[in-house]
Amino acid sequence: MTDYDVIVVGGGTSGMMAAISAAEKGAKVAVVEKNKTLGRKLLVTGGGRCNVTNNRDKEEIVSHIPGNGRFLYSAFHQYDNYDIMDFFRSNGVVLKEEDHGRMFPATDKSRTVLEALIVIMDRLAITIYTDAPVETILFKDKKVTGLILEDERELSAKTIVLSTGGRAMPRTGSTGDGYKWAKKAGHTIKPLYPTEVPVLSDELFIQDKTLQGLSLRDVTLSVVNKKGKKVISHQMDMIFTHFGISGPAVLRCSMFVHQTMQRDKTDFVMMSLDALPELSKGELTQQMQRLVKNEGEKSIKNALKGLVPERYLLFVFERLSLDENTPLKHLSDDERSAFIDFMKDFSFTANGTLPIEKAFVTGGGINTKEVNPKTMESKFTKGLYFSGELLDYNGYTGGYNITGAFITGRVAGMHAAQEALGVTN
Incomplete structure (x- = not known):
């Protein structure tokens, strides 16, 4: 068995940010991704150019997340769209602004963003498991203890961040796996529906x-x-x-x-x-x-x-x-x-x-009333955190969904690491 402080399930936009955030806090981190490569959906966002965030103020960004955007207020106060821009610029990604405040890499290539995230994860010595579907999440006494992969390998963890995405764009691997594990942990799932479709x-x-x-x-x-x-x-x-x-x-x-x-x-x-x-x-x-x-x-x-x-x-x-x-x-x-x-x-x-499989974004998801908005931790299961599209919030295209993904990932990863390392705020 391999031991970690934090395991992030899902190596997409939100999951990669959660892993980086946790590792920056000093945690021993692994990312478990069922696809052969990381960031499949990230590569196709913004028409393959990756609209990383939006250069508008906090209130306006939340107003462009009409599906339950208010849930993100606490997270926004810890990490916001300007922090996202600073993060990429300080890691060598030049950004440019286009109409409606949309921020893109100057290269016009999603791969620039993905490669920057992979370089950072490598630098932080984050372990990456690809082609590694998860069989189940392990719980004991209302606390997470680890997970079992489909190939029967067992990984133990003090905390787990579920960043598995919704059900939109299933060809990128978003097939709703996280909902069943959230249910297993006692959560209710708000009915899923297609948005941005x-x-x-x-x-x-x-x-x-x-x-x-x-x-x-x-x-x-x-x-x-x-x-x-x-x-x-x-x-x-x-x-x-x-x-x-x-x-x-x-x-x-x-x-x-x-x-x-x-x-x-x-x-x-x-x-x-x-x-x-x-x-x-x-x-x-x-x-x-x-x-x-x-x-x-x-x-x-x-x-x-x-x-x-x-x-x-x-x-x-x-x-x-x-x-x-x-x-x-x-x-x-x-x-x-x-x-x-x-x-x-x-x-x-x-x-x-059109059906949810043809949508860009999933509406519905894990009931946010059952998640601590300040930490993204489950209110039912200790050490279980959620981020990204798995949660019941959804925004318009134009950099709003990805902003939510980066921010919830950053906050979930940070608090998961602090919990795992016994650090109190």
């Missing part, structure tokens, strides 16, 4: 592929509940697909599609698309009036073509039964009004999302 619609215009492949830039997309109230709105880009809609605005709305359908007990939800969010209805009306005055002889197709992409414009005309060759000045007041209304609020149904 494309949305399905069986509207006729989706089925007949009228708009398939069309991107709309800087639109506002909203999820509307059965009372007609907007639950959430996001102003970003989107794209129509053969099964529904996708793109940044859609991914951000996806968890609310799921939650609204659950809350309203329906099998569909209404979505509202404002194609011109920078213009109010009044401003759009005035713009139309100016166009009628200056370009009224032109066909509506030519006079209005600058407003939105032509394919979308022709789709609007078809929905409103307008002939594209009609001179603009011949539109009736009612027709003009209907056009403006459609531009500002095209309502259509969505009936769910």
Whole structure:
């Protein structure tokens, strides 16, 4: 049997940070990873460029973690996104900022981030077990004692950090293994659901592929509940697909599609698309009036073509039964009004999302009420810590989930080491 102070199960983003954090505190640390290599999911994040964190203040970051982000406040006070940036810069990774505060390695390669983490783990003499699936976690008298690998090797540990990820992107090894061990330790698992995932619609215009492949830039997309109230709105880009809609605005709305359908007990939800969010209805009306005055002889197709992409414009005309060759000045007041209304609020149904296996992020997970937010330790089992996507919190893409992963990993690893070494804060 091999003895460790801290064993981290899962060599992904959160697990590697937990191991580094624990080793920096002087603990003897091992990482146990079932894949043949570390950081499989890290390599595909940010489109393979690895958006390591976000350069926004604490409050704004938490507001971009709509799934239970408040749980992270205590952790944020110990280690935050600026600490993440300092950590990478001090370890030779040059960072650059892009739109919306997203921070990337200057190389534009996820591998730069992964290699830096591996170099640090090597320097700290952290033992790495790869291709080493865990059979079970061992407990005695409500305390962790170690684990058994599938090849029957037994490793003992004073503390264990579970960083096994959620169920999203299973090809990277995230197959939900950690949930069963958390249950074994007495924890409840909040129902899992896909987030940051494309949305399905069986509207006729989706089925007949009228708009398939069309991107709309800087639109506002909203999820509307059965009372007609907007639950959430996001102003970003989107794209129509053969099964529904996708793109940044859609991914951000996806968890609310799921939650609204659950809350309203329906099998569909209404979505509202404002194609011109920078213009109010009044401003759009005035713009139309100016166009009628200056370009009224032109066909509506030519006079209005600058407003939105032509394919979308022709789709609007078809929905409103307008002939594209009609001179603009011949539109009736009612027709003009209907056009403006459609531009500002095209309502259509969505009936769910792609499954969790196709999602970027897992919603749900270990009930955070059963985890100490200051240390990430289980409230039921001494020496058992959790980090990353296994926990019931989830954020938007744009560096928010990975920020949560690094921060919970750092805090869990630090406190696991202190517990193992008998250090009191």
